[in-house]
Amino acid sequence: MxxxxxxxxxxxxxxxxxxxxxxxxxxxxxxxxxxxxxxxxxxxxxxxxxxxxxxxxxxxxxxxxxxVPGSRRAIGLHLTRSRLHSVVVDLTGEILERRELEIGRLQPVPELIGTLADEVRALRDVGPGMLLGAGVGMPGPVDGEEGVYRGTSAPDPWRGAPIRRLLAAELGMPVLLDHDSRAALVGEAWSQPGLLRNAALLLVEDGLGAALCLDDQIVRGAHSHAGEVGHTVVRIDGIACPCGRRGCAQTEYRAALDRGDAEHAARILAEVVVNLVRLVDVDHVVLGGRTVHEQHEATMDAIREALAAGLSDDPWVHVEVMLSTRGMDLIAVGAACEVLEHEYGLPQVLVGPEERG
Amino acid sequence: MxxxxxxxxxxxxxxxxxxxxxxxxxxxxxxxxxxxxxxxxxxxxxxxxxxxxxxxxxxxxxxxxxxVPGSRRAIGLHLTRSRLHSVVVDLTGEILERRELEIGRLQPVPELIGTLADEVRALRDVGPGMLLGAGVGMPGPVDGEEGVYRGTSAPDPWRGAPIRRLLAAELGMPVLLDHDSRAALVGEAWSQPGLLRNAALLLVEDGLGAALCLDDQIVRGAHSHAGEVGHTVVRIDGIACPCGRRGCAQTEYRAALDRGDAEHAARILAEVVVNLVRLVDVDHVVLGGRTVHEQHEATMDAIREALAAGLSDDPWVHVEVMLSTRGMDLIAVGAACEVLEHEYGLPQVLVGPEERG
DNA sequence: GACGTATCGCAACAGCGTTTGCTTACTCTT
DNA sequence: AAGAGTAAGCAAACGCTGTTGCGATACGTC
Structure with missing residues (x-):
């Protein structure tokens, strides 16, 4: 070690x-x-x-x-289908500068890499200290190990794109790629060291994503797919979901919002959180993402209430529910913090037979 | 390390x-x-x-x-409210001898410790090699770190009993206590090293329990409560559960069984497994426990079908569904393997600030 | 029987944390 | 002002574990 x-x-x-x-x-x-x-x-x-x-x-x-906060820097990108949000952070994860870019149309991969690289170059010289590299956080199935966007079965120009390799070659600096929710959790954990040893982050953007940190290790899973909580079933035989099943949390949540029933929507999030807490027993739950930010008080109350009702009332099983400390910069900062974490964080634990690929 | x-x-x-x-x-x-x-x-x-x-x-x-399989031995106990199942295993986890005891009534804690100790003593001299200690696996909220049965809020003579300390004092040998499903997973992993790096075990006994192994680390959670999957909600506003909520997997499962609808029961297990796979992305799911053993084929088919329907069909996200290799000895063997694991397994990872309690 | 090859093992070395003993720097007492 | 007491920090030696270098051993082939 x-x-x-x-x-x-x-x-x-x-x-x-x-x-x-x-x-x-x-x-x-x-x-x-x-x-x-x-x-x-x-x-x-x-x-x-x-x-x-x-x-x-x-x-x-x-x-x-x-x-020495100014001794190192990292760049973080938050990539979605419509926008690209970029930050530079120092060694403690504080934002030095931020940029925003609207993406008009769905770019093919080579053009996308160019767009990403331009944003990085625009931030390259901001702030003191050694620049360690750039991190990219994006929604959907992402293979963090390989740095590849896996995509779904649906037709998608980005599907299978080796974004990390391409961007690293273009920029000549280390690049990391990860799922948006995992990046967000890394960011939260980086700026509050020690607090989130066993924590879950629920990310409510267009879809519903989650990330887990157990025993100070970010959970990636066997295929780097951990945290796809949006298609977790909360109501058997519920509303049909594009994924082919019925009653997926994400679809039920969106349906409730669409019919104006914010209370029920909050309750669905709450059930997801309670299920998650029961399964992996985290003691901190962080809420983040564009959608939840608007109504965070009501959502957090619903979650706290569901936790109080669903869990044993013993004081030693208390679960803390908190809002992301980063607001809208959550994922971009997190992606940058993945670079910091990679360089200066606890070494990844990968012992045992056939330990490295 | x-x-x-x-x-x-x-x-x-x-x-x-x-x-x-x-x-x-x-x-x-x-x-x-x-x-x-x-x-x-x-x-x-x-x-x-x-x-x-x-x-x-x-x-x-x-x-x-x-x-050298015969160089070490460990004793494992599977404790339920009605029975006590005991085994001695060698260093590879193979069973050397097995005992069974019906427990007529709910014994108070001191008597219970005596009963457990008697079974251990009866197995003490079976087989060659150094006896390392005894492990106890039992259902319900168990604090594996402290070796204490936490119990639920309901009145219960065993609630809060420091079983590990009491039994260790009585026997003069190391004792470990853990949740039944976690013990079972440790047992499965011990006898198939390397196979279950990212795996979940679903234990279907009276209740529904689960255990997770992620990156070769058994998940215990912040309060040692991980795996309480029985009270995970699969149908919002479903059947009322004694726990106070509605639509808990365990209650829905039992209700389906009680009305003779084995197919629907299997489907509920399948939904639980799919939810679990989506959240933590394990590539192996092990089924075990008394109840599932009787109809394992149908249950496994239902789970495989749900996984095929619910997951991306890409070949690199294949999830293997398998039956426990230990049958009814699952938990007792697992409890014994926890002792072997404790002594000769990979060291527990607990780095970072304030690393030990 | 000489030669090539792969395994095995001793010896020296390197990284990291511990132990031990001494030095430094400050406060309090007389 | 001088001495005693106390806590912090440094240096060197040591222990554990794995690496590197080199020689010894055991087998096949020519």
Whole structure:
């Protein structure tokens, strides 16, 4: 696990307040001496710096350390069929600049890559620090490992496009591609380290998506398809869905909205959340996405109510429901944070036989 | 990650066929020299032995190694309100002996501990090898970390009982406690190493339970409650459930069975499985438990059909549906395998800030 | 019997965290 | 002002694990 402790120290530093070696040693369960070596490495890389000393009683005063937000940057793109939303963020995930582009028509893949590359180039020189690369978040089935948009069975010019490889070749920098909801959760977790060890994010845009983080690991699944919660059935024999089944959450939700029944729509989201909590037992649920943002209070109330009714009332099973801290930038910031996470996050756990492809 | 490679080598050896150093080096992505050291350690502990040589062409013939099944043993208990099923298994998870005990009435906790301990003592001296400890699998909310039966809000003499601590004290050996479905999945994964990297197990006993393994990690969740799939809603506004909500899978399933509609019952299980696959994207689904065993063919067909209908038809999203390999011993064997896993499995991943409680 | 080849194993080395002992820097007491 | 007490930090040695280099061993072929 090379770098696991380095990443953990960086995660603590990202919380904002300067920290002492002793506090880090306490939190990571290693000796202060090991923290010295870790901080030495991080300072050599320019990621961390000294932040003065505090004297609290007798003895040598404690040296404090803090993260250097401006030492690294990453670019994040949120791609949909109609718009392209772009941001540059610093090492802590704070936005340095933001761009917005309306896409008039469905571009063929080579043109799309050009459009994406132009946006990245426009942000390339914003802010200080080393630019690590660009992340792209988009809806629909995405293979994050391969960096390919899988698409559905329906005809689609983007289907099967190896976006990561093409864009990386075009730009000459590292590129990551992921599902929009997973990107969003990575972004939320990056800026609130330690809080979302076991969390789910529900993304309500045109469709309904989810992402899971269990034991500090983002769940991608066997085929990188985890989180397709929109076509989860909440009402057997319910409304027919284009996917061929009946009673899918996404279709029921949209039908309720279309007939003006916001209350019932909120209730469907609530049932989805409760089902999800029962299955994987997360203790934090984050809501995000364009649609939910408009009526978030009512939706959150409905979810909290359903959780209270559906779960055991013991205090040790409390589930915190919260709104995304990033608003409309949620996915673009998340895509950028995937790049940061890739470089400076906890190493992916992939042990066991035939560990790497 | 102390012992991660040792555990991985043991996992490969568990598959049965003797293996060479070169093959292990290839599979674990380490040098043959490292495999030498790892095998040396494992042989010192008696877990592995040489298994002859084979000469395949010019050069020094390859030495083969195999696991020593009789070197270790573990005891597994499957506890329900009416029965106690016990097994001893060897290091590979094979059953050495099995016992069955009817429990006439609901025993108070001290008496229950005595009953459990008696069964363990009866199996204590069966078979060769070092006895590692005992595992207990039981239905209902169980806190595997703490080894406590949480129970529901309903009055229950077992509620809050620290079974692990009490039984360990009584027996003077390590004891593990876990949810029945999680134990079952650990058992299945132990005897088929490498196959169930991303898998779900659906356990159909009196209730409906599930367990998840994602990226080779058993999912326990924030409160050790993961897998409570029985009270997942599959039909909003459906049949009233004792849990207070309507349309819970477990209640709908039982209602269908009670009115003799086996086909609809199977369909409900199928919807649960499809929902689960969509959310976490597992590529293996294992079915187990008393109830499903009687009609497994019909149930499995229904699930396969629903998966084919509900999932994209692309070949790279195939989901394998299989029946438990252990029949009625599923949970008892799984509980025993939790002990083996605890001792010789991949180390639990718990990195990051405030990593240990 | 000499030669090529593949496996095996010893020895030195490298990364990372721990242990141990000493130095530094500050406060409090006399 | 000098000394005692206390906490933080540094340096070197060590342990564990896997890697690299090189020589030893065992087999086939010419």
């Amino acid at each position: 090379a770098g696991a402790h380095d990443a953990a120290v960086l995660a603590v530093a990202r919380r904002g307040d300067p920290v002492s070696r002793a506090a880090l040693a306490q939190e990571l369960q290693v000796t202060p001496q090991a923290i010295s070596k870790i901080l030495g490495r991080l300072m050599d890389r320019g990621l961390v710096e000294e932040a003065g000393t505090v004297a609290a009683g007798p003895g040598k005063p404690t040296t404090l350390y803090r993260i | 102390a012992g991660a490679h040792d555990a991985a080598v043991l996992a490969v050896a568990r598959r049965g066929d003797p293996v060479s150093r070169a093959a292990l080096a290839q599979e674990l992505q380490v040098t043959p020299q490292a495999i030498s050291k790892i095998l040396g350690r494992l042989m010192d502990r008696g877990l592995v032995e040489e298994a002859g040589t084979v000469a395949a062409g010019p050069g020094k013939p390859t030495t083969l190694y195999r696991i």
